[in-house]
Amino acid sequence: MRTYAVKEKKVIENVTIIDIAEEGKGVGKTDDLVIFVEKAIPGDVVDVEIYRKKKNFAEAKILNLVKPSGYRTEAFCQHFGVCGGCKWQHMLYDAQLTYKQKSVTDALQRLAKVELTGMIPILPSKFTSYYRNKLEYTFSNKRWLNDGEIRTDDTDMNALGYHIPGRFDKILNIEHCYLQADPSNQIRNGVREYALKYGMSFYDVREHTGALRNLIIRSSSTGQLMVIVVFAYADGEQIEGMMQFVADSFPHITSLLYIVNQKKNDTIFDQEVITYRGEDHILEEMEGIKFRIGPKSFYQTNSEQALHLYEIARDFAGFKGDELVYDLYTGAGTIANFIAAHVKQVVGIEYVPQAIEDAKVNSFINNITNTKFFAGDMKDVLNADFVTEHGKPDVIITDPPRAGMHADVVARLMEIEAKKIVYVSCNAATQARDLLVLKEKYDVVKIQPVDMFPQTQHVENVLLLQLRIA
Template identity: 70%
Template sequence: MKKIPADKKFIENIRVIDIAEEGKGVGKADDLVLFIEKAVPGDLVDAELIRKKKNFAEAKITKLTEASEHRTEPFCPHFGICGGCKWQHMTYDAQLQFKQKSVTDALSRIARIDVSSTHPILPSFETRYYRNKLEFTFSNKRWLTSDDIENNNDAEMNALGFHVPLRFDKILNIETCYLQTDPSNEIRNSVRTFSLENGISFYDLRQHEGALRNLIIRTSTTDELMVIVVFAYPEEGQVESLMSFLQSRFPQITSLLYVINQKKNDTIFDQDIHVYAGRDHIFEEMEGLKFKIGAKSFYQTNSLQAYELYSVTRKLAGFSGNELVYDLYTGAGTIANFVARHVREVIGIEYVPSAIEDAKLNSSINNIGNTTFYAGDMKDVLDAEFIARHGKPDVVITDPPRAGMHADVVARLLEMEARKIVYVSCNAATQARDLALLKEKYRVLKIHPVDMFPHTQHVENVVLLELHDQ
């Protein structure tokens, strides 16, 4: 194979054949695999090499010779700078096609299973304004765009928006975000304007000083609204001033909260939540079930599609009504409570104690009496004694984090020999790794991808496994 000279910087006529994470198109030039920024499969481009390794290089387009049929005009003015929505330059139909391909490629290549019967990916009900939670960051070091620099528009350096990729201390000021429904944009822009006009300082992410740190907005399908302002080092009267403004300007806020966080990281799970006005929670609803959402609660960020994901999970499980179900990595017990009416008993296990308390509360709110929840590390809780005490499950539902299941947990599943396993995953590669191990005793019957996050590379995948020799 012909080698690219070490000093060569420009390559012509590259056909983009695939798309990778971070929204980079994939092409080949002799001995190099190229990851090309903002390229779409089907494009024919000239490219400049930005960073070159032995077998691959990162590149950017210098000339778009032929545009792909999958290419479309991004609708967000922040596209390409903001860290989100990196597939926005590709039609939604094409996004679904390549998400499906990413799932089947991972499962066939890593797990070596037959993927010919994979169900077509379930599209998202909404492709804009689909998130129920956004977290914005305040910074006194605004990221200057090329237009800002060209127009010397650098007088105001305070920003409220999202982190620029690979720059922890630089925040892109967001004017309009298409991820969350109204009044999210109006709240964020009003908070920024009020704070600037009233001299409330924005956080310095390097020096760890300043008053305003984060703004978290949560919405729900029940039209309830939570706003959390995270302060760091406010001056006297500044908390009251801003919170009073929010209460009067946006009376529709159901839960108006604030936090004083002076740690070096942004997490609020170990911080006290202060209620300024309204309740300390909002409610989400799904198939007649109510779920209480607090400031620290976990809930799928695409509410409408979460219902579809859980419906697929329940359908693949094929409950008859008399099953004992183990729900591993249960989180706030959403899946456990969602399936509880269709089975004899559900036992949920989760690492985060506060999530387990939410799970118990959500069962209580909905008068569900056949769920039990335990907090602890999965590989430690799910031992032989636990199974002996609670009984061997008929069905296991597992929805682990992106890293997949610990090897000890997979080993325990093989020992347990539940009749069915329904494996929900947000990372097809780690799911495939675990499926390869489970093949020892299980066969894959059904594969069903679900799109939760349009304009990103992320995709959920649900796999039904059945014990051999049934």
């Protein structure tokens, strides 16, 4: 290994990549430095250029691929490496699964210091492309210029696509995305072409001007399709023209909606949604249970794997039919309604009031009568009085956001002492942090990673915790 400087830039030769970090970068080491290398994968030998250095680690990019890893493959997307998604496209899928399982194992062993005797091999995704049921695109008049592209006065700077990582004001114009099945690409490209043809302005995030702001496309396993066009400063004629174009060009859209959002952020949860054509929702289905998905509803973005994820959670719980279950962070009540037929009662709690209304609707349309749902901050709702009123749960299922559970919630679980906790997590590190407390009273019985997001470093993990008998 040789180190030298070129024009004040540090170059290190023949770095062997030995691991991969949580954010998807390859990991190499020198005698005194850990190096995180963009687009490197375990087994690569690379010459790297350091672009950021701290005391004990550095970040680098590949200057030369000296010896490619046996795990390497050709990325299939033309936007790979510029777009912030699908960072592992250049890694064979079997290797992706290996390193996702390793990330869960490392987190639980290193942070929670638990035995992994109950570890089950990661569940692969049946589909490794076109697996998402929801994508959100951004209109911008600040297009990201591709390598070698020189801007002139005639350069079209309008884009409809994804944010460039670390650049809130730059959008990569997407030609074809492999995350969502067609007609998603046709709809996005058709909308962009119409906008350009008729001179509709794309949003300027700095000046807060422009007619077109976002495009959201949602699909379901039942074959239904929702399209939401988010306008900013468009007049009535522009809105009507765009919406009529989408309706005429894509008649198979079952829910065609629009929003006028003139706030300084893209969130739509506080915005009025106008139904232009069709229904104001689409339907998803799992094991005969229907879920009504509105424009603001949360639903797992990989429908196929979501079913398997919930099956695992249900199987881990081992219901006998007489259990009282608390479903924490219930969202739109997906897990609660999915398990309702197997238990005595489910009590769901969720922070977002709109999600709780969706959960109630999902129970109603399926004639499910043994669910109750409550909205509020988990650490405030789940208190001693709540448990006294609704009963001590036999099983707690918890599926928190990436940040994990609030310390007060973890402390409450320790007080409640349910016989079983099924912990579903999209972040093994925060799950391990919570487990560090829970393991004082609970044993880890089963561990099942699930690949919900192929071509990325993200992984879901399901734990079964059993209360230790004193």
